[in-house]
Amino acid sequence: MAITDILIVGGGIAGASLAARLAGERKVTLIEAEDLCGRHSTGRSAAFWQASLGAGTPERTLSLLSKPFFDANWPWGDVPLLRRRGTLHLIHEEGQRLRDIESSGEFALDYLDRAALDAKLPGLRDQWIGAWWEPSCADIEVAAFHAACLAAARRKGAAIRTDHQLRTATRQGDGWRVETSGGDIEAGIIVDAAGAWGDEVAARCGVGAIGLTPKRRTVVQLRIGRGDCRDIPMVTDLHESFYFKGEGERSVWVCPLDETPVEPCDAAPEELDVAIAIDRFEKAVRWPVEAVERKWAGLRTFTADKRMRFGFDPDEPGFFWCVGQGGMGIQTAPAASLLSARLILGQPLGDELAGLSANDFAPKA
Ligand SMILES: Cc1cc2nc3c(=O)[nH]c(=O)nc-3n(C[C@H](O)[C@H](O)[C@H](O)COP(=O)(O)OP(=O)(O)OC[C@H]3O[C@@H](n4cnc5c(N)ncnc54)[C@H](O)[C@@H]3O)c2cc1C
Incomplete structure (x- = not known):
């Protein structure tokens, strides 16, 4: 039997990011139910880093603390992980504010009147009177980031086992005896990083639920009649009814910001959400939609208060939660994985996580 x-x-x-942090420090095994890692939420994101998300929460701090790691191509890859794109937050009423971030000073934010908005992005419809421009936002090379994490973990000795679904785990001495679809494993600590299935995995380990709700979100790739689309920034509206960004030379990714609660599943897009995405896009811009090229849906999984949870279960100290990443799990992963690793190893959080405390993310607090 494998022992870890x-x-x-x-x-x-x-x-994957936590495995990259912990490998080399301890004997680490990562199990994945599918035949490929990253098939669920991670492979379906909009691949974006945006500082203004999560205003006033420690998750915002995680995003900001993750930026230096992305800039340094953490974990030791040579592919640049961020590509600057910027976000336009469109305004259609005088005085609309971008929540509380205008004066936060944590990142740049400039007001554009309609003339400046037209200069930055010609082709918007008339209702937009201006925009907040957030220049630091960037595309994340998610596939490269994820692959680099797995490669780093392997390089440092971790075992990555696909087609290994955790079925049950029972306490054995100080550790666990874990039954998986690929064979049994003895483990000292179980880390639950199962995304939408986080509560299900806990139940299989005899641990009480944390209260996770997966919510389906849809993205549609549209080919549009507008010349080169590569210069289209991330564009969103302050009513939070859509976002879109350029994809390649002739296409855009459009999201209707749907968040439909569902059971953990292999999410698929609903035709109604696709239609809503196209409708909101056409009402925002003058560019003709020529074709739906691709569509997909994924799950963003939240706790009841929408806060992420990293920490040992208070009733089952051999069980560590790493769940509730919602819509920010990629952009926070470098700092969140460091935080989780330090908590698991019993180390102080340190300067790289300045401004955060373990209590910020305590499970079942
Ligand atoms: C449409 C969309 C757009 C998004 N855009 C962004 C964005 O721009 N920026 C951003 O930061 N975030 C974004 N997100 C959120 C981000 O994708 C998630 O927060 C992140 O991917 C969550 O990662 P995860 O590893 O927790 O979950 P997952 O990637 O879902 O991984 C969980 C894994 O656990 C496995 N598993 C489940 N049960 C078991 C079991 N019993 N045994 C073994 N393995 C198991 C699953 O097969 C799965 O592979 C977006 C999400 C969606 C859906």
């Missing part, structure tokens, strides 16, 4: 110190359940970005 730390068994990470889930091969999305949460599990």
Whole structure:
């Protein structure tokens, strides 16, 4: 039987980035139910880093603390992980504010009147009177980031086991005896990084639920009649009814910001959400839609208060939660994985995580 110190359940970005942090420090095994890591939420994101998300929360701090790691191509890859794009937050009423961030000073934010908006992005319809421009936002090379995490974990000795679904785990001495679809494993600690399945994995380990709700979100890739689309920034409206960004030379990714609660599943797009995405896009811009090229849906999984949870279960100290990443799991992963690793190893959080405390993310607090 395989024996490991730390068994990470889930091969999305949460599990992969944590494996990269812990490998070399302890014997680490990552198990993934699918035949490929990253098939679920991680492979379906909009691939964006945006500082203004999560105003006033420690998750915002995680995003800001993750930026230097992305800039340094963490974990030791040579592919640049961020590509600057910027976000336009469109305004259609005088005085609309971008929540509380205009004066936060944590990142640049400039007001554009309609003339400046037209200069930056010609082709918007008339209702937009201006925009807030957030220049620091960037595309994340998610596939490269995820692959680099897995490669780093492997290089440092971690075992990555796909087609290994955790079925049950029972306490054995100080550790766990874990039954998986690929064979049994003895583990000291179980880390639950199973995304939408986080509560299900906990139940299989005899641990009480944390209260996770997966919510389906849809993205549609449209070919549009507008010349080169590569210069289209991320564009969103302050009513939070859509976002879109350029994709390649002739296409855009459009999201209707749907958040439909569903059971954990292999999410698929609903025709109604696709239609809503196209309708909102056509009402925002003058560019003709020529074809739907691709569409997909994924799950963003939230706790009841929408806060992420990283920490040992208060009733089951051998079980570590790494869940509730919602819509920010990629952009926070470098700092979130460091935080989780330090908590698991019993180390102080340190300067790289300045401004955060373990209590910010305590499970079942
Ligand atoms: C449409 C969309 C757009 C998004 N855009 C962004 C964005 O721009 N920026 C951003 O930062 N975030 C974004 N997100 C959110 C981001 O994708 C998630 O927060 C992140 O991917 C969550 O990663 P994860 O590893 O927790 O989950 P997942 O990637 O879902 O990984 C969990 C894994 O656990 C495995 N698993 C489940 N049960 C078991 C079991 N019993 N045994 C073994 N393995 C198991 C699953 O197969 C799965 O692979 C977006 C999400 C969606 C859906």
